[in-house]
Amino acid sequence: MATIPQNTGTAMGTPGTQQNVVFENVSIAFEGNRVLEDISFTLARGETKVLLGVAGSGKTLILKLALGLLKPDSGRIFVLGEEVTAMKEEDLFELRRKVGMVFQESALFDSLTVEDNVGFRLMEEHVPREEIHQRVLEVLRFVELEHTVKMFPSELSGGMRRRVAIARAIISQPEVLLYDSPTGGLDPVTSTTIVELLVKQRDVYKTSALLVTHRLQDAFIMATHTFNSKTNRMEPLPEGQHRNLHTNFIVLKDARIIFQGNAAELVYSKNEYIQEYLSQ
Amino acid sequence: MELTFSPTEFAKSKVLAVQEYSLLAWQSIANLFRHPRYVADMLQQADIIGVGSLPIVVLTGFFTGAVLALQSANSLAKFGALSFTGQLVSLSMVRELGPVLTSLMVAGRNSSGMASELGSMKVTEQIDAMRALGTDPMKKLVTPRVISSIIMLFFLTIISDLVGLAGGSVISVLLLRLDVSQYWTNAYQSLVFADVFMGLSKPLFFGFIIATIGCFYGLNAKGGTQGVGRATTQAVVAASVLILAVDLFLTRVLMIVFPLSS
Numbered sequence: 001m002a003t004i005p006q007n008t009g010t011a012m013g014t015p016g017t018q019q020n021v022v023f024e025n026v027s028i029a030f031e032g033n034r035v036l037e038d039i040s041f042t043l044a045r046g047e048t049k050v051l052l053g054v055a056g057s058g059k060t061l062i063l064k065l066a067l068g069l070l071k072p073d074s075g076r077i078f079v080l081g082e083e084v085t086a087m088k089e090e091d092l093f094e095l096r097r098k099v100g101m102v103f104q105e106s107a108l109f110d111s112l113t114v115e116d117n118v119g120f121r122l123m124e125e126h127v128p129r130e131e132i133h134q135r136v137l138e139v140l141r142f143v144e145l146e147h148t149v150k151m152f153p154s155e156l157s158g159g160m161r162r163r164v165a166i167a168r169a170i171i172s173q174p175e176v177l178l179y180d181s182p183t184g185g186l187d188p189v190t191s192t193t194i195v196e197l198l199v200k201q202r203d204v205y206k207t208s209a210l211l212v213t214h215r216l217q218d219a220f221i222m223a224t225h226t227f228n229s230k231t232n233r234m235e236p237l238p239e240g241q242h243r244n245l246h247t248n249f250i251v252l253k254d255a256r257i258i259f260q261g262n263a264a265e266l267v268y269s270k271n272e273y274i275q276e277y278l279s280q
Numbered sequence: 281m282e283l284t285f286s287p288t289e290f291a292k293s294k295v296l297a298v299q300e301y302s303l304l305a306w307q308s309i310a311n312l313f314r315h316p317r318y319v320a321d322m323l324q325q326a327d328i329i330g331v332g333s334l335p336i337v338v339l340t341g342f343f344t345g346a347v348l349a350l351q352s353a354n355s356l357a358k359f360g361a362l363s364f365t366g367q368l369v370s371l372s373m374v375r376e377l378g379p380v381l382t383s384l385m386v387a388g389r390n391s392s393g394m395a396s397e398l399g400s401m402k403v404t405e406q407i408d409a410m411r412a413l414g415t416d417p418m419k420k421l422v423t424p425r426v427i428s429s430i431i432m433l434f435f436l437t438i439i440s441d442l443v444g445l446a447g448g449s450v451i452s453v454l455l456l457r458l459d460v461s462q463y464w465t466n467a468y469q470s471l472v473f474a475d476v477f478m479g480l481s482k483p484l485f486f487g488f489i490i491a492t493i494g495c496f497y498g499l500n501a502k503g504g505t506q507g508v509g510r511a512t513t514q515a516v517v518a519a520s521v522l523i524l525a526v527d528l529f530l531t532r533v534l535m536i537v538f539p540l541s542s
Contacts, residue, residue: 107409
């Protein structure tokens with residue numbers, strides 16, 4: 001079994017911390033078109049990394065590669081210490097149970113109720129029905145959708161479906177979460193509700209996360225806000241603390257990573273493309 | 281717009297499709313010997329495929345047997361052999377028409393259903409979501425459909441054969457004025473083990489074809505709702521053609537195995 005590479009303490013990660021996701025020189029092309037080229041980054045335990053880039057820049061692909069849903073043409077990917085790129089599909093199912101993913105269009109099973117959707121993973125693990133019910137209610141309470149337990153996905157709004165998808169992803173308390181545009185196509189109020197959930201998940205459960213988003217404001221809210229468990233609300237960071245150390249950014253352009261760093265470094269980047277991207 | 285056709289690429293895509301179908305077909309059976317096994321899903325599919333197809337199978341069987349009696353009576357009467365109507369209906373239904381027509385009807389209903397259901401799941405990323413949740417779609421979706429199709433088609437064929445014989449008897453008694461007991465005795469006594477074996481071994485292969493083709497086209501659907509529609513149509517066409525082609529091959533093989541009965 002391949003082992004996770006030792007962190008070298010470069011700009012790719014925080015020195016001395018456990019890396020939950022490692023991409024090493026990953027490249028992939030479809031029908032001759034390179035979509036990702038020489039992608040390398042790490043995701044530390046408890047860290048949130050926001051993937052930014054225009055549509056078609058390969059952000060979603062990174063999430064699917066991390067989960068082993070696709071295989072790269074070259075390079076290595078490690079998730080929770082196991083080399084995803086060297087594993088057989090049969091073995092990947094076990095690893096995927098420790099990783100949660102929220103798909104862009106929610107991807108809820110439309111023939112199942114919210115309860116069965118959220119409790120799907122637990123049912124597969126043959127957890128007793130009563131325990132599943134309790135845990136589903138608990139996690140739906142977390143996303144404030146307890147009343148939808150008996151409803152079908154078609155009866156929910158777009159924002160509610162995303163929140164159910166988040167509930168489904170977090171019910172087994174995964175160590176890594178992959179969010180694919182969780183606020184895409186939603187109105188600003190609903191988007192803020194979703195971002196608040198992501199911040200809550202990050203600050204309460206300290207889960208590692210890769211977040212793909214097109215909405216810069218969501219990314220910066222993630223970096224500048226923290227969750228207050230006492231008030232059960234998301235709040236701006238205390239005065240004097242300008243950035244959240246647990247949230248970093250990656251910018252993709254032309255199949256490559258052109259920026260890795262925190263919010264402040266992103267804002268003050270001298271890269272013309274990034275400046276243009278941020279100004280839009 | 282540039283329109284180019286590459287024979288090499290076309291051939292490669294067809295070989296790839298055959299390879300992928302073969303893998304799916306192999307895994308659908310191999311998964312029976314691997315954990316987890318989805319017995320509840322299998323029973324649910326048996327209900328959808330078996331019980332759900334019962335009305336069309338009964339109707340098809342009845343009218344096929346009836347029209348077979350009507351058509352054959354015309355020819356048999358010329359040779360003064362009208363009393364052999366039961367034998368002709370019986371042999372035709374049990375050896376050939378029962379399994380083939382039942383399979384074609386079930387293919388039209390269930391291959392399309394499987395292709396559209398799995399195709400919709402594919403294009404809405406539900407299949408990827410299932411994999412992401414640590415569940416193998418091959419075990420959860422494909423194997424239960426394949427096993428249920430094989431088992432249920434076997435029993436549907438028996439029902440179709442019986443109802444077909446009943447249809448033939450209705451025509452024989454009401455229109456041809458044949459004696460009902462003569463018809464049934466003739467029909468029953470003309471059947472030997474080889475006929476029954478031939479008629480009941482075919483549905484096992486046809487059920488496998490119906491489910492694997494339906495699942496294959498569904499899991500390979502691309503291009504949104506239009507792609508799902510295309511997959512559905514292709515599944516029915518491919519399953520129907522494959523059933524008829526495999527029927528020819530099986531009939532020849534079984535005739536070699538049971539030379540006396542042929």
